[in-house]
Amino acid sequence: MxxxxxxxxxxxxxxxxxxxxxxxxxxxxxxxxxxxxxxxxxxxxxxxxxxxxxxxSPGLGSVYSLTTVRDRAGDYNVALVDLEGGARMMSRVEDVAPDAVRIGQRVRARIVAGEEPFVVFAPAEGDAP
Structure with missing residues (x-):
């Protein structure tokens, strides 16, 4: 067998x-x-x-959906990102104010190192709001 x-x-x-x-x-x-x-x-x-x-994956994609979370420690966004090729990931978009992220915005993945690394996104070059 x-x-x-x-x-x-x-x-x-x-x-x-x-x-x-x-x-x-x-x-x-x-x-x-x-x-x-x-x-x-x-x-x-x-x-x-x-x-x-x-x-x-080259990590390029666009914001499909998002929300801003209000927290005492500071606001942050939670975004669904459609990666080129078809996969969708939930993460956040950094390097820009949470309220400035927009649906359709082009983003690029960045790996955050650590014991358990994870993926965040930042505006793709030339696409900062």
Whole structure:
């Protein structure tokens, strides 16, 4: 009986975090339907295929939706960003006032290093409000 190699080694979340630790934004691409997958998973959300391959993302995208969170420590935004290629990520847009971020704004991903690195966005060059 053949074993499922998807369960060999670290899982998709661990692979994603490892890539971030190496300062690379990697996204899963389905080899059967060409969908781009985020967050990482064992099967494609669009077609159910287990044939997902990791590919580097340039991290360019646009703000799909956003809200400003008011907090005693300071306001910040929460944004849904459509990355080129089809994946959508929730994060925040930095290097600009929370109220200045706008839907459709071009942004670029930046990896914040640490024990558990994460992705934030900043206005793409030439697109500051």
């Amino acid at each position: 053949a074993t499922d190699t998807r369960f060999d080694g670290p899982g998709p979340d661990a692979q994603y975090l490892q890539a971030l630790q190496e300062r690379r934004l990697m996204l899963q691409h389905c080899e059967d339907c060409a969908a781009v997958r985020f967050p990482p998973a064992l099967v494609c959300r669009a077609c159910g295929s287990p044939r997902l391959q990791w590919r580097a």
